[in-house]
Amino acid sequence: MSVIYLLLSLSILVAIVFFIAFIYSVKQGQYDDSYTPSVRMLFDDELVKEKPKKLTKD
Structure with a gap:
């Protein structure tokens, strides 16, 4: 039983x-993404989808 304790x-x-190592690495900026924001503007047109037009009954 003492082995379980x-x-x-x-x-x-x-x-x-x-957990302490994870918090430390987050505060140091280990997981900051510095590449994606600079490339996102190049592919901006592919991410934007047009909203479908509403069909109205006249």
Whole structure:
């Protein structure tokens, strides 16, 4: 039974370490995308779809 407590506490400790590493990397800008905004303007026409015209009864 003591092995379960040991493994549980060890897994929680590892999860906390990974969470702190994730928060640190987000604050340092690791996941910032600097490439896509510069290329998005080149493909802007493909992303815009025309709205279908409404059919009205006269």
